[in-house]
Amino acid sequence: MRVADLWWWMLGGSAILSALVFILLLIALRRRGAADNRQPGRTRVWIGWLGLVMPVGVLMVLLAFALWVGQRNLPVGPAAQTVQVTAFNYGWEFCYEDGSCSQGVLRIPAGQPVDLDITATDVIHSLWIPRLAGKMDAIPGQVNRLRIEADAPGTFEAVCAEYCGVGHADHRFVVEAYAAGAPAGRTEAAE
């Protein structure tokens, strides 16, 4: 959610900045300039204020905002559950704390934070559930942790985002979030 906010803010800011540049450019092309441009004032306006001070100001605000969003997205507190995720050519395996495993479908309780411990057995893949979280690479020999949380029960599409060979385009899975109270969420999906 907050990443979406970040996007809208950045889009708005970019629109303003590009409008500023394009309008200045348009005027610069249209107006019939003065003869002598070597007065130091000009350099100070263009390079000092517009080239230096303005971007520094904008970027500082952006960085602070982004760092704050980033920190808030970091996992805080223990997860309700940790799932071991293994990516391979071309499938996904999910092993849960009770020792059971599933392929192609990741089942998580809705409304609870879940940690995914992601690795791969052959080449590099990347786990991406666009509506739940950013990407996390699945790298052989390394375990990367990603926290996800589904607000409500439902299914969510997921894809592999790192090119992994001929089957890359179809290297997908789905996430099924079940109501947290429902007992043995995995049986219902076996249908």
Add this chain to the structure above:
Amino acid sequence: MNVIQLHHDLTRIWNNEPGWRGVFSSVSHTTLGKRFMITAAVFFGIGGVLAMLIRAQLATPASAFTGPEVYGQIFTMHGSIMMFLFAIPMLEGFAIYLLPKILGARDLAYPRLTALGWWCYLFGGTIMLLALLGGVAPDAGWFLYPPLSGKEFTPGVNSDVWLLGITFVEISALAAAIEITVTILKFRAANMSLTKMPILAWYLLATAGMMIFGFPPLILGSILLEVERAFGWPFFQPELGGSPLLWQHLFWLFGHPEVYIIFLPAAGALSTIIPVMARTPLIGYGAIVTAVMALAFLSFGLWVHHMFTTGIPHMALGFFSAASVLVAIPTAVQIFAWIGTMWAGRPKFTLPMYYIVGFFVVFVLGGLTGVMLAIVPFDQQVHDTAFVTAHLHYVLVGGFVFPMLAAAYYWMPHVTGRTRVMRVGIAAFWLIFIGFNLTFLQMHLTGLLGMPRRVYTYPVEAGWTLLNLTSSVGAFMQAFGFGLFALDIALQRRLGKPTRRDPWEAETLEWAMPTPPPQYNFASLPTVSSREPLSDNRRIGVDLAAGKGLLGRAIGGRRETLAVDIVTGAPEHVAILPGSSLTPLFTALVFGGFFMSMLLGIYWLAPVFIVGAAVMIWRWVATTGTTHDPGPVDAGNGYYLPTGFAIRGSVGYWGSVLAVAASGTLFASLVFGYFFLWVVAPNWPPPGAFGAYLLEPIIVTAGALLAVVAARLGLRNFDRSRSGAIAAAAGSALAIAGLLAGAIRHLPEPTFHAFAATGWALTGFAVFSCAVGALAQLFVHRRIASGHVIAQRPHELRTAAVWSDYGVGVAVVVAWLLGLSGAAL
């Protein structure tokens, strides 16, 4: 003096040999610069055709046009060709053609190296193309991530083609970078101090410097991956202590600076053209130079922004995110300096201006999405989606292709001596500009809607159909635009009316010569007193042609140009350049033999070619210098200058220093790799017990001391130089023996574990460096005997010392590093 006679003499001295022989033996920067640019344009066309195939495939969902195997080759080759075979060689050609002309020189510092670079580029590019035609092209994406590109998952030659072909081309890039740097530092017009250089020279200096430090990590990575594929040394295999992330670090350590390497020369062209079109000097010369240097420096600290999803801790990502955002500042300085310049002047709306406006629109948008991508949480969403594809094309096409199109129209009258014929160029502009935005603007949205990059197909339900279809329409429109552009250039060349000299009323010295330019550039060399020599004297071209400048005379067949003091530009010596030669071609063929034997897996043959390369290089340097130097010569305008033979800081010396800097960067990257694996990779420490060992490091140190001291003694006292050279070579040999003994006695087989593999790689690199140093010392030993090096011409002793000092320095570091590592493991 007779002007016609002077022209005839210089033509005889500088022209390429007639007929076919001239094609193979030319070393002229004008000829080779054009060849580089034409070859790069051809590769742009090929890359463009591949782009059309991609867009044809993606135009509709579930398209049956190509399958995933072929598609993998197509997008990998499109990216690789555009980056390595189009953009880099194009900017090299641009620099090679223009640099001596804007600096007021007659050629580059190492004409034969220019030729070697072009042949290497041609051969490496041909290997890539043949693989494409044969259906065995690289197919793991343009950054070739292992393990996918490793032997297990790409058993064919596909990845080898990339690793060897691109490395081959990279040699040419490094050669060009060294040559560009030395040329800017030494070959300038009289009194052209650093602060009076045309702004483009600063841009090219920064670019070349970045290449010298940016390419070695990739070359190292390619060597390691090729050795892993060929001989099973597990640098990138986690089961044996390697790490796939090491490749990513090495690749992006090169890959990010690469983007600025491509952008800066184009920005230099803009900084040159905009003031001319606006009819007013560029504002903020000093600020721009500072910004460019800052950009060059900063861009080496950003590479991790390509790895935001690899599981690196958030605080570390924050650092690289901040650094990435900061590069926007020097870029903003330039953008506003350009707009401010136009604001102050009265821009003429000529054809180059169309493309410059196109640049502003496209590049500013690309820069803004770049800032967005530097923000970690946002990047983690859009990384590896069509959003990134859109962004990278906005910066690359906006920041390189549009400015180069403007540059093409600006400098075409110089290259051909003709004006353009029709308004075709404007139609081409609109097709390219609209087509480009139609292809890529909505692709941002396609990415935000979740379409990954590098997929050969997508389902109808995804809802990306319309977006993709319009992208494809835009791409074909753009293709027509580029076709029209090519047509326009061809027409201009054939049918354009001859122009007068300096049609734009420009400021830089390339317009102070006849067009098309004679091979010797200037009949006599200019002296400058400001940054705008043409404004100071609009008749300067005529004066120079009349022989009123420096070196306006011919001595035998000698190719002469002026070398100056690096800082002040005061005339320092007369550099004497080699003429046409087949050596570059043969040397490139020997290199090519090496790469082909590796590619075809005939590994026993490869060492033969390495020896062959050493022989070629020995013979190459043996033809430089002289045994007979009559001393200072009359350079005109009252200057009596020594020749380059009798100078301490000769171009050969500076070139060696820079080559050692590049090699040192490669070595530093390897040491980084060693510690990176040690600290980060899984399955460390290696199984087994390893202890420290001191004997071999002590032997290496003794050899190193001998080499360094002996070289110093020879430098101090010429009478001792012959025995000094022999002793220095012997010291290097002792160091080699110590290194090999240490590795053989204490390191396990390289295939056993990444620890052993890196240890052997370090050893191999040190042995190689020492061998080069020893050869350099043996070489000067010969040169003393042959009378090339005498007490009055001792500079080759200094150059040889650079190589042997460096070799044994590397050896000492490696020996102790490996000797002591065992204790810590």
